[in-house]
Amino acid sequence: MNKINSIVLATSCLALSFCQQETSKESIEASASKKEIIGYVPGFRGLLDEKDIDANKLTIINYAFVDVKDSLAWLTNLETDSVNFRKLNYLKKDNPALKIVISIGGWSWSENFSDAVLTDSSREKFAKSGAKIVADYNLDGIDIDWEYPGLKGEDNVFRVEDKENFTLMFEAIRKELDALAVTTGKKYIVSTALPCFPRLFEVTNMGDVAKHIDFVNIMAYDFYVAGDTVGHHSNLYPSESYEKENSADKAVKTYIEQGVPAEKLVLGVPFYGRSWTMKSSDNLGILRPRDEVIRGNNGFTFIKDSLMAKPGFVRYWDDAAKSPYLFNAENNQLVVYDDESSVKLKCEYVNDNGLAGIMFWQYASDPKEYLLDVVNEHLD
Numbered sequence: 001m002n003k004i005n006s007i008v009l010a011t012s013c014l015a016l017s018f019c020q021q022e023t024s025k026e027s028i029e030a031s032a033s034k035k036e037i038i039g040y041v042p043g044f045r046g047l048l049d050e051k052d053i054d055a056n057k058l059t060i061i062n063y064a065f066v067d068v069k070d071s072l073a074w075l076t077n078l079e080t081d082s083v084n085f086r087k088l089n090y091l092k093k094d095n096p097a098l099k100i101v102i103s104i105g106g107w108s109w110s111e112n113f114s115d116a117v118l119t120d121s122s123r124e125k126f127a128k129s130g131a132k133i134v135a136d137y138n139l140d141g142i143d144i145d146w147e148y149p150g151l152k153g154e155d156n157v158f159r160v161e162d163k164e165n166f167t168l169m170f171e172a173i174r175k176e177l178d179a180l181a182v183t184t185g186k187k188y189i190v191s192t193a194l195p196c197f198p199r200l201f202e203v204t205n206m207g208d209v210a211k212h213i214d215f216v217n218i219m220a221y222d223f224y225v226a227g228d229t230v231g232h233h234s235n236l237y238p239s240e241s242y243e244k245e246n247s248a249d250k251a252v253k254t255y256i257e258q259g260v261p262a263e264k265l266v267l268g269v270p271f272y273g274r275s276w277t278m279k280s281s282d283n284l285g286i287l288r289p290r291d292e293v294i295r296g297n298n299g300f301t302f303i304k305d306s307l308m309a310k311p312g313f314v315r316y317w318d319d320a321a322k323s324p325y326l327f328n329a330e331n332n333q334l335v336v337y338d339d340e341s342s343v344k345l346k347c348e349y350v351n352d353n354g355l356a357g358i359m360f361w362q363y364a365s366d367p368k369e370y371l372l373d374v375v376n377e378h379l380d
Helices: 003-033 078-093 120-136 162-184 198-202 248-257 300-305 340-352 370-378
Strands: 036-042 060-069 072-074 099-105 141-145 189-194 215-218 265-270 274-278 288-293 313-318 323-328 333-336 357-361
Touching (some): 036 215, 036 370, 060 120, 060 141, 060 189, 072 120, 078 099, 099 189, 120 141, 162 189, 215 357, 248 265, 265 340, 300 370, 323 340, 340 357
Parallel strands (some): 036 357, 060 099, 099 141, 141 189, 189 215, 215 265, 265 357
Antiparallel strands (some): 060 072, 274 288, 274 333, 313 323, 323 333
């Protein structure tokens, strides 16, 4: 090879290297600016099959759930959880930017939070135990799903001190994960999943909490499911039939009013529906008295592929609420849920209002990924 060719080749390699570096830099910047897509994966159901999870359609997986016991973050099913953590980390081969976060608590595992964060020493013990799980299994953060501080939830221990201790808990968790980051060089996620009923804001200081966390995953669902009168459970806006109805928009605005920046808010979307038989066909069941709760498979894949194909079910659209629902006049069955149309509008809402992204509960409810595909298509 002559000298001129060597110079040309060296120059070409340098240019190629520079272009590759710029492309890599652009990819990192694009990834950093992309909205979050956070999916809860139900580890409490047993061993996961990582082949059922498309890593490239998610930015964060929240592993549900880690228990709270004796002021510790506790792996109740250690053998299963450890295997699941390994399987989830394996997904990073497909998406190196994917983050795996443990979610501590949940509806059935929140009874001991209040005791765990009651004192300085118990909070430190709890935070260190959570950070140890993160370190031991090479994970990426901690999500707290305390349902609920200062409130009974599912027969939980609760006390007035929960209001201040809720904030102090996140301060302790952030401290431990920041200390871990010094060793590993990683940036760890701290987040929380919370509902949006008004009472919550009386028993928390969300503006103070926001200083210590990356995201609030707003559980903008199950709005009208617990009482004798039921209606939309995940509507974006109030229905005209009830102006004071809960809505995702109202939840977002309330969190912002409470001091949580929009860029830390993640809008939760249910990948499942709720269903009842109604006492009458009045108003097609919306905001009317219910009869029996209909349990069983209520995931969106089932609703779309099976339930909507059954005789009698008609899809309706509440244009004020931006929410679909099914009603079967033959048996007065109401089904409330999110579909592709409502999820698309929620993605646009997140984009337009500068929110951090979309969260959904939970991956197994829509195995064909109908709704996840919509999120990936329409979220910035």
